Amino acid sequence: MPRVARVKNDFSIYHIMVRSISEIDLFKEREDKLKYFSLIKKYQLKYQFKIYSYCLMDNHGHLLLDCNGADISRIMHSINFCYAQYYNRKYKRHGHVFQDRFKSKIVDTDEYLAMVSAYIHNNPKDIVNTKQEILDYEFSSLREYIKSSNTYEILNKNFLSDILGLFSEYNFRSYIRLVLKCEDYDEELDVEFVNEGTEYRGLREVLMRNKEPIKVIEFVCKHGKFEKNHVYVKHNRKYTHIRALSCFLMSCFCNITQKKICKVIGNITQSRVSELSSLGLYLAFNDDKYKNIINDFLLSS
Structure with missing residues (x-):
């Protein structure tokens, strides 16, 4: 059966999910997750895309990715192809590493952006024992939002922070509550984010890729x-x-x-x-x- 054509738009924000084939873990060691982040950083330099949220688990990973005018398929093929080469070389194996193509879904509203980001940040819930461990999970961008850091130098925090007003303590606490109870990104947004009159700086400026x-x-x-x-x-x-x-x-x-x-x-x-x-x-x-x-x-x- 032929593959269904991917719905894509070079000006869109995407929820991306990558998953390994069933018989292996996509990231066996901490070093593997660091390698994947390094490849994101490498191709971010080339394609100038933006990452608003991420979470890497052992057998899959999530990205909230703004392709910023670039082709999402080229971006993900570059990252995943290089990672598969690294993985097979390191573990002395051959064949597929990723399960089929990466999955992608266009994020087209602010409400959906909030829910997808919360869902991504809630992913560690099944491997940790306490809510605090979700907040501290090393390979989730939630920790970077909490600590105002950018450990892997791939995260753009301003856009999501401005959309949801996360510079406000009240809104940030509301977002954390949303993360901790978010089981599905298709749920209704049922927390309130207040506008405290701060300047909105999160307008997207998309790079045009039509140069001669x-x-x-x-x-x-x-x-x-x-x-x-x-x-x-x-x-x-x-x-x-x-x-x-x-x-x-x-x-x-x-x-x-x-x-x-x-x-x-x-x-x-x-x-x-x-x-x-x-x-x-x-x-x-x-x-x-x-x-x-x-x-x-x-x-x-």
Whole structure:
């Protein structure tokens, strides 16, 4: 039977659930959960998506994810594919790690956002003995909201906090009550969040991914002080960085496939585009020369 097409929208917020196949735990050790968080962080840099809530259990995980103009399937495929490679290599096995595709559901109202987030944060209830342990669970973002921290550097707390007014002690206590009794995200929202007149700062600004590839190449060459034709030169290490950054930015902001990038760059394989994009990602976030290139590009366009 053919798969049902996934309902998706590049401007949406999603409740994402990933689950392992029945015979294995998705996260056998603490290190595995940390690895999954590190992959979220890596691809967050590339796709610029936002995480509003998360919880990782042993055999499944939940994310409240704002794709911020990017393709949700690309985001999750990148994360899960790399994690499956890591998992099979570490545990000396072959085959599938995840159960079918990831599950996704669009979150389209503030009320539903509150319920999904509470449901995600209530997930540890079946493995802990007290309510306090739910609040302290290491791999849930609830602890980060409580402690005003961001341990794994992937969480955006402002949007949910502004929507629900969590900067107010009354509203935060109301949210904790909601978490502790939330058994299903389709339940009615039956707690009250009061508006205390604070400034609303949670408006979403979604990145547009419709940049023209030629504009990317022109920007990168100008930024690196190269001629535009240099990006098309193969087998010359002098131009590898501008080729890598061009591939990386096109994959981020032009909403085109690797196959299309091959045609733009000319006479290059998809595997080479993937290698160059990975190098471009590394350069953009680790080389001081290029550390502002994403912001500069967005401002220029």
